[in-house]
Amino acid sequence: MVENRHLQAGLSDEQVLEMYRIMLLARRVDERMWLLNRSGKIPFVVSCQGQEAAQVGAAFALNRENDYVLPYYRDLGVVLAFGMTARDLMLSSFAKAEDPNSGGRQMPGHFGQKKNRIVTGSSPVTTQVPHAVGIALAAKMEGKDIVSFVTFGEGSSNQGDFHEGANFAGVHKLPVILMCENNQYAISVPIEKQLACGKVSDRAIGYGMPGVTVDGNDPIEVYRVVKEAAERGRRGEGPSLIETVSYRLTPHSSDDDDSQYRSPDEVSEAKKIDPIITFGAYLKAMGIMDDQMEKKLNEEIMEVVNEATDYAENAPFANEDTLSKYVYAER
Amino acid sequence: MVENRHLQAGLSDEQVLEMYRIMLLARRVDERMWLLNRSGKIPFVVSCQGQEAAQVGAAFALNRENDYVLPYYRDLGVVLAFGMTARDLMLSSFAKAEDPNSGGRQMPGHFGQKKNRIVTGSSPVTTQVPHAVGIALAAKMEGKDIVSFVTFGEGSSNQGDFHEGANFAGVHKLPVILMCENNQYAISVPIEKQLACGKVSDRAIGYGMPGVTVDGNDPIEVYRVVKEAAERGRRGEGPSLIETVSYRLTPHSSDDDDSQYRSPDEVSEAKKIDPIITFGAYLKAMGIMDDQMEKKLNEEIMEVVNEATDYAENAPFANEDTLSKYVYAER
Amino acid sequence: MAVISYIDAVIMAMREEMERDSRVFVLGEDVGIKGGVFKATSGLYEQFGEQRVIDTPLAESAIAGVGIGAAMYGMRPIAEMQFADFIMPAINQIISEAAKIRYRSNNDWHCPIVIRAPYGGGVHGALYHSQSVEAIFANQPGLKIVMPSTPYDVKGLLKAAIRDDDPVLFFEHKRAYRLIKEEVPDDDYVLPIGKADVKREGEDVTVITYGLCVHFALQAAERLASDGVSVHILDLRTVYPLDQEAIMEAASKTGKVLLITEDNKEGSIISEVSAIIAENCLFDLDAPIMRLAGPDVPAMPYSPSLEKSFMVNPEKVEKALRDLVAY
Amino acid sequence: MAVISYIDAVIMAMREEMERDSRVFVLGEDVGIKGGVFKATSGLYEQFGEQRVIDTPLAESAIAGVGIGAAMYGMRPIAEMQFADFIMPAINQIISEAAKIRYRSNNDWHCPIVIRAPYGGGVHGALYHSQSVEAIFANQPGLKIVMPSTPYDVKGLLKAAIRDDDPVLFFEHKRAYRLIKEEVPDDDYVLPIGKADVKREGEDVTVITYGLCVHFALQAAERLASDGVSVHILDLRTVYPLDQEAIMEAASKTGKVLLITEDNKEGSIISEVSAIIAENCLFDLDAPIMRLAGPDVPAMPYSPSLEKSFMVNPEKVEKALRDLVAY
């Protein structure tokens, strides 16, 4: 018999079902984007596939009414959990004026939505780490009970900004959670050519913070460690580094051909432990979801995805006149 | 009875005496620079005082005919051990044309001398770490038995370039020795406000390299660990991180007033374990040096320092016409 | 109204703004107990405490990046770079992040940070403690770059920068810190960012410059005045984006223009000033647009002979002006 | 002699130099087994092995800095920045180190590194995959910046850059990679860095530009030719330091000058070109020095409507030229 792990971790049946729903929504939105890209309707996709469990597990461990998130480009699961909608994401994919992330100015995957405390991001990797530290510092100055949560890839953990940001957070004991979504590749470069340490979390001690590595395919385990880190932060004990290990199930982006550098076998092995499948199986084993519910959930989600696609496809582009707007504050 | 530690470490009596001579020379050159500064003859000094043991101990552990060093601004002991002369250093202090470091173009402490494989350095801290990695990479490509040795302060270990350089060296298993001369202050900022980890060497594991912390006042101990690191590097086992703990006995530089941020007591406590004193005492305890030898050594060194000062003071400045030389290769 | 130095105006502006708005705070290397290596934050640590005057680790990209995060949250950080030369590790944060936050988010987020740094030469600072770095940033829409020449302007412009809703680079000439003094009002005033200022009215020849060179130009103008030559001097004050109207007006007024910068010549701020004139009021000119600048070598050397030969000074300005008048 | 694309010329130049000199090696992100995200190092890994075609960790300051160290040792590294936009974290290494090594060591050390990066827009790359970054570096003596427009120039100039004894930034227009093709000799030739090139002889009006805009200018010139207007086109090729003589000659020849860049206008390369003309051959001009450039917004947006409105194109060039001719 499968052990009930979510209750132990403090998650209700409703919560884990909701987690699964968001993971599935992220996956379906992502898959739709690939279809749209391959049919020439949108120029670019970068995927969350394989990382939904880590993203949604972590988001649920935060205070989604109060905390700040600084997601990286794969974090569909994080932003959906923090209130962004499928429609918002599709508007971004189609680069339409109404896109709340950027009004169609940025590529998809460059999230930002102030009302949900999703902090605007750029393309150069890892710049968001010091931003997360600054937000935690500001919140601390104001005596607010806020944690900031920032993610990045394992390749990106080699940037100077990771080091400088983590060190600053450590010295000032700031409530920041640094989560490295280790998907084992940085475009074509495997982790052995990116880092010489056994685990990304080995870096934590150098910043005087705890470091843990968890199975990124297990949303409950990710929930548990992020929850702990958030509590630590709220208690004034400082930052934490969490590494979630999973596998990038798609090519790096729609511009990449991953058959150039990894074998189809390796990918199909990883697909066997796809978190959408394994977490679905867990919910069934727990009796929280049955086949019929699953089918219904899928149907509902497809409806949402279809509606979002149609809406976004038909929405207008930004007017050319807006090109020069918002360089500086308007008087 | 004091234990004979240098023979155990593989150092002969002559070698330790030579180490002491160079430490003392570094100290006396440094002291002279302060005098010259305070009497208005040179605009700037930055000191090695308190770090001579670490510097000379490390240099002696290297192959001084073959290895490359990338010293930072305090490393008088390293460059003297690698063949730079007191005269060269004084020419640099007086910014004279004949200065081999830069022809008087750079401030003192910005070392560089190709014939001795002392790699030219700049002011922005820690940029030399990736350079050391590149030199090790190049030497490895050419199959040469060369180690590169790079130093920096503990404050500087917070720069992105430390992280990026160390990681590169770790991934490519390059023969680089990274030595952090931890003197407990970065200008006015004490180590607790610079790093949250217990030891700078705690950072090594994050780059898959060994990290060790040693007493920076003990040249024999520093010799031992650097020797080990050099051998590791030559065996193809990759880089090492070494932290030498000592204390900055002077203000940060001639522009600094350290009484603003630390107590005279703290400084005088540290002076009690000044490596010039303690290592001198060790040599006497070992019967390698007696008072008369010490006196003679001091006299010889003062003669060298006097000669160097006179020579440099009387040497000409670079001609104004040379201002535009060496921006690019001359045809 | 007291006579104060350029650096005192820096401190006064920050103190007043910190008193006025609790969201304003300072971060940088040695800005706390030491009060900064130039003493530009002197007294602030004592008055506002270590929560609002933060000694950071030695890491410029984090100083900028943490400041940017705090600014996005809603604070008003003033980040100090110890020397302008050491802003280089923070360029990615400044250009990729601060400058683009409002634009890329379609006005959803913004980034009201001030980044202060002492720049400029003539202090035996050698290559890495003497540079003018403004040209690196003067092609980045979203940024504003302020470079005041006088204590009065320092106070009014630094206060304006702190209240500005967008990122401002505020470069202070380190040689001016204690050299330049004047009367500065004790009360609260701000000066408009983006506006140049006529520092001397004249009829025969126009100088357009900024920073310490304004003073060199004023001295040269005095000397020429005794020979009956009247020099018009425009102080750019904001070097990006430039005040195009003021530039055109100043150039057209006399028809003879000398542009001055302490920076290397090629690709400097005054190149853009020249291009604005050549594009908009070419036919008002009676002489080529002349430029006086540092030579195109990497940065000024330490040795006094070479430093002197690099630096602009009143004599060089005077000579250039006489040549131009005689043209 | 075969017709090859701009990107094939990049590969050919590197391959030939790697065959010729064992000190030449390549390092960067994804340059190895993948052959680069644009395939600009395609085949090199197979031919020269992983020792000479090095996949680095994702860290640009290290890519530049390790390359600089190797260059000081005596190697000839070619460092690839995956996109020019991602050169920002490496700026400290490039400006503080590479550019100043020869000067600061009084010629004792030098740094023969080439840093290649794809730049430019028109590929749906949005803010961070479309930028022109040359102006950031075009005020740094010690650096050379090469930006070729054609496959022939790419091959000759990249080979020259690799053999150069000083650091060279080599920016390749990513939209040109597969768009621009021409005959390129198979044999070994180099072109001089620092020299501009007349791409079309004409009598009535002069265009000075570089990169992809050379092609827009050539197309516009064709259209004007049918109306009897003859356009002279100078391709800068090296944008720092500029070829002042060629600029003056081209400007003086027709007396009407249009300068073009894809970059934001204020503070761009063409500002310096304008300043050179205004300083040296003002009285040869029959019209103001006109500039056509990207608007002063942080970078070009993703949405096709906005990207199109940002980019220079042949129609915009044609219109500007007709205005200038009519002046």
Ligand SMILES: Cc1ncc(C[n+]2csc(CCOP(=O)(O)OP(=O)(O)O)c2C)c(N)n1
């Ligand atoms: C500073 C910078 N350099 C290069 C790139 C190009 N780039 C985009 S994603 C990527 C790989 C990132 O790998 P990793 O951090 O492991 O994240 P993953 O994509 O695997 O989730 C690279 C090199 C970039 N965006 N920013």
Ligand SMILES: Cc1ncc(C[n+]2csc(CCOP(=O)(O)OP(=O)(O)O)c2C)c(N)n1
């Ligand atoms: C990038 C950069 N930022 C700031 C400085 C100014 N600065 C020079 S030395 C120093 C402190 C260095 O402290 P540490 O690394 O501990 O070395 P120490 O001087 O104590 O030997 C600072 C901040 C600099 N040289 N480079």
Ligand SMILES: [Mg+2]
């Ligand atoms: Mg990855």
Ligand SMILES: [Mg+2]
């Ligand atoms: Mg220190």
